[in-house]
Amino acid sequence: MNKLKLSDLEVAYRGKTVLRVDKAVFEHRKIYGIVGPSGSGKSTLLRAMTLLEQPAAGRMDVFGTVVDLSSLTHAKGLPLQRRIGYVPQKPTMFDSTVFDNVALGLRYRGTDRTAIRSLVTEALELVELGHTAKQRAHTLSGGEAQRIALARVLVYQPDLLFLDEPTANLDPYHIAIFERVLKAIQQTRDITILIVTHNLQQARRLTDECLFIHKGRIVENGSTEAFFTRPKSPELQDFLCGRMIY
Ligand SMILES: Nc1ncnc2c1ncn2[C@@H]1O[C@H](COP(=O)(O)OP(=O)(O)OP(=O)(O)O)[C@@H](O)[C@H]1O
Ligand SMILES: [Mg+2]
Structure with missing residues (x-):
């Protein structure tokens, strides 16, 4: 670039x-x-x-x-x-699982389910939170939530x-x-x-x-x-x- x-x-x-x-x-x-x-x-x-x-x-x-x-x-x-991946000053989580929160950007882009699964897994591993995929996003600690906000944009490889x-x-x-x-x-x-x-x-x-x-x-x-x-x-x-x- x-x-x-x-x-x-x-x-x-x-x-x-x-x-x-x-x-x-x-x-x-x-x-x-x-x-x-x-x-x-x-x-x-x-x-x-x-x-x-x-x-x-x-x-x-x-x-x-x-x-x-x-x-x-x-x-x-x-x-x-x-x-462009943008993480705002006060990111908000949707009331669903961590996986769904991270997958959202890909769903908007029409990515297929198999690709979504592997891209979300990769993004969660990159932010060192692979184990939280099934957790409700609202139950994350502040530190974890910030990294999930990051994973949510990394997932579409900006x-x-x-x-x-x-x-x-x-x-x-x-x-x-x-x-x-x-x-x-x-x-x-x-x-x-x-x-x-x-x-x-x-x-x-x-x-x-x-x-x-x-x-x-x-x-x-x-x-x-x-x-x-x-x-x-x-x-x-x-x-x-x-x-x-x-
Ligand atoms: N939508 C808006 N309507 C009116 N004024 C605004 C709007 N957004 C920002 N401002 C004003 O623009 C200026 C810059 O705001 P900005 O949010 O960019 O500051 P900042 O450097 O990010 O500050 P902080 O470190 O506190 O987050 C401020 O005076 C703010 O009040
Ligand atoms: Mg600011």
């Missing part, structure tokens, strides 16, 4: 611009961390890139086509959207994986499992991963590159090592030290 490029993105609510990205490039098979204060526009960015949000302006060069995000119809967007604070409410043990799973995905799948996180240590451990979003702008981005050890902008320096007031 080619690089994913975003240009001239602008998202506004009731006339107020909350996100403006002149240019952002995401290279194939890398993990990107998106960090920044609450309300800075991180989730808005992921939603716009998942084609869930219709921005006022913006183009995305994805899967070999340039898409005008502001005029994209549902019919044109759907085939693209089906190649080219892009967008995760919005997937470990926000997890204990260190479940955070470690989640990170191990993501690393395994990066190594075994042909996929580019964007992860929004407030856990700076996690961004440092897990990602190849990081973006810092502040007041609806990408203020700084670069290799994770440079981002954390040699931040250039005063805003990122303040943010990393916990000095930022907002």
